[in-house]
Amino acid sequence: MYEYAIFWEWLSFAARWLHVITAIAWIGSSFYFIALDLGLVKREGMPEGAHGEEWQVHGGGFYHIQKYLVAPARMPEHLTWFKWESYATWLSGFFLMAIVYYAGAELFLIDRSVLDVSAPVAIGISIASLAVGWIVYDQLCKSPLGNNDTTLMLVLYVVLVFMAWGYTQLFTGRAAFLHLGAFTATIMSANVFLIIIPNQKIVVADLIAGRKPDPKYGKIAKTRSLHNNYLTLPVIFLMLSNHYPLAFGTQFNWIIASLIFIIGVLIRHYFNTVHARKGNPHWTWAAALIVFIVVMWLSTVPRVLTGEPQLSARGETLVASEHFPAVRDAVMGRCAMCHAAEPGWEGVSFAPKGVMLETDVQIADHAREIYLQAGRSHAMPPGNVSDMTARERALLVAWFEEAQR
Incomplete structure (x- = not known):
């Protein structure tokens, strides 16, 4: 899967x-x-029914464009829609x-x-x-x-x-x-x-x-x-x-x-x-x-959240995995310094894209993104600034793919 x-x-x-x-x-x-x-400009000598015209230059050539407010006297041979x-x-x-x-x-x-x-x-x-x-x-x-x-x-x-x-x-x-x-x-x-x-x-x-x-x-x-x-x-x-x-x-x-x-x-x-x-x-x-x-x-006014988020059925499966403790350690150690309510990484004031990875629920909810961004690809962490290892990436892949079977 x-x-x-x-x-x-x-x-x-x-x-x-x-x-x-x-x-x-x-x-x-x-x-x-x-x-x-x-x-468009109305000028002398325009055809009957013409509302205005415009001269334009582009791509090495000149264009002479005329507009008929209602329609020309007869139907043109070719009409572009x-x-x-x-x-x-x-x-x-x-x-x-x-x-x-x-x-x-x-x-x-x-x-x-x-x-x-x-x-x-x-x-x-x-x-x-x-x-x-x-x-x-x-x-x-x-x-x-x-x-x-x-x-x-x-x-x-x-x-x-x-x-x-x-x-x-x-x-x-x-x-x-x-x-x-x-x-x-x-x-x-x-x-x-x-x-x-x-x-x-x-x-x-x-x-x-x-x-x-x-x-x-x-x-x-x-x-x-x-x-x-x-x-x-x-x-x-x-x-x-x-x-x-x-x-x-x-x-x-x-x-x-x-x-x-x-x-x-x-x-x-x-x-x-x-x-x-x-x-x-x-x-x-x-x-x-x-x-x-x-x-x-x-945008700087803090949002007041009500209630604690709950795990979905899929989230419960992900958290129950034998791999999850190690996955949580990897995410907390390599990702949560930015993906947090109060990021600890210098220069990061808000969690990128609003994604926070500080709790089991948050990690489970974003399992697919973690899998794609940090497991299957090396898009995260950016430039691998937190030194995520190949073993940790393989762990993320195994964790997610096992839960899909």
Whole structure:
């Protein structure tokens, strides 16, 4: 069964790589078209129906780009659609979440001191929250609030703050941040799949049939695209946060997540303003820095834990192993100087990734990671600074693999 852990680790790596590749493609095209749209200029002599044009230089050549606000007079011979980047990003992201958080629900998704539920129930809550999030967002956009972009964005921010708090009442801190990112990314991808692309297809169908397209479809698509523009940077932060426990593992983690949305909006406002040639609002960077300092301060507030963690059935097997006393000595001697509530290694103020290895429960809970990081590979300790021996690594391998049989 230990081969399963190795296979699963590589499957997770492959899914993460695919997710990053598709996300780069989606975010890159999204940012490019937002910048292009904001930089369009209306000039004399443009074709009928053209809203604006832009000259750009890249890769040794010049590009002359024109945008039709509704549609050109007739259907072009070749039309490139930008949609698969979004779909592939969401699908690969959901696949990765299933590998890490659903298959590893007992370790990464469920925190029994927060909500004591079974893995199927936790997974059901996770999936339902993504679906309900889209429905609530879509209905808000279609309500009278959708007629005012500013009011709608403020209401949506309140929804996101509520979800940031709500997820921390359901899952581990790490899973809460990841789910808030998935919640937001689901809205973004559904905007493309259910609103933007269908609206564009209606316009194309009208062109083919010789009808004049209704401009409302373009207006709706542009509003949803604007939302995606401002949500992108917070989603990136939330997806990266699982590597930084100071973000997700502190008492005010939901407030930190809420403030990250403000930072993302400030940064996008700067670039949108510059691309639209409406000035250079440097104040946005100062404001973003101030909010980030507040985030840093909030992360230093100690978390008050309630109740003692209990061993799972698998953990009891690992602790009952004849190898465990020697394993505990090795981990305590080679790893716990950093992986502790109060690390003793100079320069380390917090346990890396929030992983603490000071008790039997903690060691058993992280057995798979110990096996992969310090047994099967030499990733830990970093640079082997604590001089873990080959015999100790072999012991970790034997301990974990024996428990899997």
